[in-house]
Amino acid sequence: MSTTSLVLNKVTGLANPTRFLALCRSILPWMSGITALLFAVGLYMSFSSTSDYQQGYTVRIMYVHVPAAWLAMMCYSVMAVSAIGTLVWRHPLADVSHKAAAPLGAAFTLISLITGSLWGKPMWGTWWVWDARLTSVFILFIMYLGLIALNRAMDEPAKAARVSAVLILVGFVNIPIIKFSVEWWNTLHQPASVVRMDGPTIDPSFLWPLLVMATAFTMLFFTLHIAAMRNEIWRRRVTSQRRMAARMAGREE
Amino acid sequence: MMSLFLRDLKLSVRAGGGALIGVLFFMTVVAVVPFGVGPDLNLLSRIGPAIVWIGALLAALLGLDRLFQAERDDGSLDLILMQETPLALTVFVKCLAHWAGTGLPLVIASPLLSLFMNMNEVAIGAVMLTLLVGSPAITFIGAVGAAVAVALPRGGLLVSILVLPFTIPVLIFGVSATYAAVEDPAPFLPPFMILAALTLLFAALGPLAAAGALRQSSD
Amino acid sequence: MMSLFLRDLKLSVRAGGGALIGVLFFMTVVAVVPFGVGPDLNLLSRIGPAIVWIGALLAALLGLDRLFQAERDDGSLDLILMQETPLALTVFVKCLAHWAGTGLPLVIASPLLSLFMNMNEVAIGAVMLTLLVGSPAITFIGAVGAAVAVALPRGGLLVSILVLPFTIPVLIFGVSATYAAVEDPAPFLPPFMILAALTLLFAALGPLAAAGALRQSSD
Amino acid sequence: MSHTFYILASYLVAGAISLGLCLWVWLDGRARQREIAELEAAGHRRRSAAKTAGGEVA
């Protein structure tokens, strides 16, 4: 994933905000185009796929539920890496990265929660149970919202970035819990069938649409993430120019 | 008056958002309950309406104390008091803005949380409806407390103690109306009407009392 | 240090009492649940310990956000930060004073509320004991949140949100120790010891982390 | 309710949330750009605009 390394990369000139903005301008159109294309293909494949003998056509919910759930976890991992960037290298682009990712993560988590519930009603007969998997995803959602609230409440970005970086890293324990909860505790939720040590156990006719949709969601995430980072950089420029304007006005007299 | 409403709304949305934080607090409170009570779905759906109402009450109360204190701290309160417009009207508008900024998001978030408490569709609708009707009462009652609190240089909290008992009827009728909606024998309308009446009553009394307290407070 | 403890205690008792409001809120929460659940005594005594614990947890969080903010607002925080005495020690003493002012009253009020929940004598004793041992942990965890929030223009609710997830283990072990005391097969000591260990752990970690956050925040 | 309902509902919800997200990011970007333009019009240029040395994110 070249984009994650971009977030990390301080040594090459890519990590320079100004050059980052230039890069954004050139690749964002391409990325949005690819994302749209992938979604078109993925949606077509998922609606033309066959039904499952157990779950009937509701299996189609899987094509949004599972990618969204994966993305929710991946987004948090990207934030954790950026948080390390904030704390260890003190790189401003890392601050921007995890701040920009939080709303995206919250949205993906919300999608996975809602589609999961919509799947649970026909399959399990209930919208919600407090089992380990579902609870930990809900906590992930709350953590995202908490990080957003924290970032909005602090008006000094550097300080906010450090505090939220610590919180992100502390909260990272939740990610393995989400991933392995189905194996550690016995839950209603399905165990992993795609991402596992001994290869996928899912039928290829479901696997392909799932993979395409997953790629589409991933592209969507990176497109939005880069765009949001760009917005955040702009926002900080505006803020600092305004402060500067205030200060200059004070000096002119 | 419109400008006051807009300003207050802007303040609650803009700076770190009372709205977002209130909802978040609401969610955390509700999420904590299953950890205490255990994940028993039947039990949860029984106590669900009560928990959701308590969570909303708590979230609504928490930001309320700053309603006038923030105005006093930056000196705006003095100017507001000097105005010719009836003070009670000003208070009323401030309450409305506060409710729209923090109470309404709670009402909107409540169905999601009700789902987590494993409540059925009827109960969810009932909780939302009772919250919609009942939560303004909490704001109006709280405004009185906030106004008294602004007066005393010492002891802001004292006031909330006076206020809390008044919110208990609202809570009780809100919760019992919800239960009535779910369980057949009990009629829904009577407690619901009482709830609505309470809200109207406090909408009238609250701003008056708060205005009186504010006048007293100025020093 | 003793003088700091006494001053904080005096402030929390004098200024209209964090103590009182906490207890009152605690009572409201616990009193409302029977209305929700209905007069089913068995059910009540079943969920009793959990409700009492949750109520105490929420009540303990109420005043916590002002722990350092009040000090900052009047400039005392600057002087405290400049002191030679280890900051973590100062924070520790402040936490103790806060707990004595607001946590202890909750513990003392809990038997009464347990009675309302139709709990038997053993359960009442167990709730009180677990609260006594567990509630300081809540204060120590909360201090970290309060220290983080001191930099925020109005961090109030945010503190509770940041803090609540970390208090969940305390809640879980507190409640399960209580249940263990009532139901024979489960042993009481293991969860109780874990609870005590949690308190000790947070008593050590909390002040350190809070001191770190306070140093960061000064500007 | 039929299964179709649940399927459609989940696709709709997912679509609405993703589209909302895209829209938000896009509008946010536009608003920021407008603010930058306003500042430029008011004559506050970035002091380092010519140099664009590294270091500053904002």
Next chain:
Amino acid sequence: MGLIAENLAARRGEDLLFVDISFSLDEGGALILTGANGSGKSTLLRVVAGLLRPDSGSVSYTPQGGGEARPAGEAAHYLGHRNAMKPELTVEENLSFWKDFLGDAGGGAGLCVGEAAETVGLGGIAHLPFGYLSAGQQRRFAFAKLLVAWRPVWILDEPTAALDAAADRMFASLVSGHLARGGIVLAATHQPLGLEGAKELRMKGFAGTPQDRAA
């Protein structure tokens, strides 16, 4: 005509701070309160503004063209130690809120927000959030608030504390302008304000301690 205070007395806690203070100010008149710390300047200003009930006496304002007397507070701007502006909102939002909320007693005689900002010498930065500004700049915009809605009476409590020399001069010219338009100014201060032809009222207070008074 103008602002008339009769036999004012006020207390704080138990003690009377002042008794029998009377003054009257015509259009274009200014009164400066001076006196030691704790002598009751702020208290007197708050009484005139109607924010504190006097122990006895009354204050009223009668508009120039006739019309009936009314509480002075309703015809007055009050500028206390604090600026009554929200740091989260921009200066423009703040000022236009107050313009709306205070209304225009003189029927449109208030400046528009942009003009007011120009007048206090900070025209370029009214789009900034109020909280971004330095203490001195904030105080200047607090003066701008007096300009956006016309009120005949200005009540100012230590308006120039913590201002530098340039701001002091700007303030003096604002006040003279207001007086020239027939306004009335009442100000408490420890420093000379540079106003010519202003009356002065020295508050004696009770020299700080209750004992002194008893003695």
Next chain:
Amino acid sequence: MGLIAENLAARRGEDLLFVDISFSLDEGGALILTGANGSGKSTLLRVVAGLLRPDSGSVSYTPQGGGEARPAGEAAHYLGHRNAMKPELTVEENLSFWKDFLGDAGGGAGLCVGEAAETVGLGGIAHLPFGYLSAGQQRRFAFAKLLVAWRPVWILDEPTAALDAAADRMFASLVSGHLARGGIVLAATHQPLGLEGAKELRMKGFAGTPQDRAA
């Protein structure tokens, strides 16, 4: 010996407010900071007090009789804009808390609470809750706080704003007394403080963005 600051630089947000400020003060020395609003006086004082991390440079204090250098903050009183007193507690309670909490660096050289209240000229009202006092009275008691616990260095931010003339004199005599006892005073102000033989440092404000400096 005394207070030594070397090459201090500090920033607020992104901009450097000042660079390369150095000074040294011996026992009995005083330094007055002046400059326009927003020029960084308060910031410099907070850096010296150890409340703000400097961007570069260091401050240290070495006691008279020898002994090793240590952070200046630990040997200093800091009096900012706020008084660090609780309005709910009485003046006595406030003062004796700070006396205990701050400890006595000079080994019992601090005054007792009653004496300190006498010294600031308000002996009779130390039993009142702090919140009941006027702005100037509160400030005076904040000075009393400097007296109850001996610290060699005093760091004062606009100490005389809102004080009357008598209090100004009282303050000047307090400071000279402190200097005579071998203390060190660092103060920011807009008004003359009436101290003889004090050095003065004029702050210009705004040392530029980091880029300017790098360039």
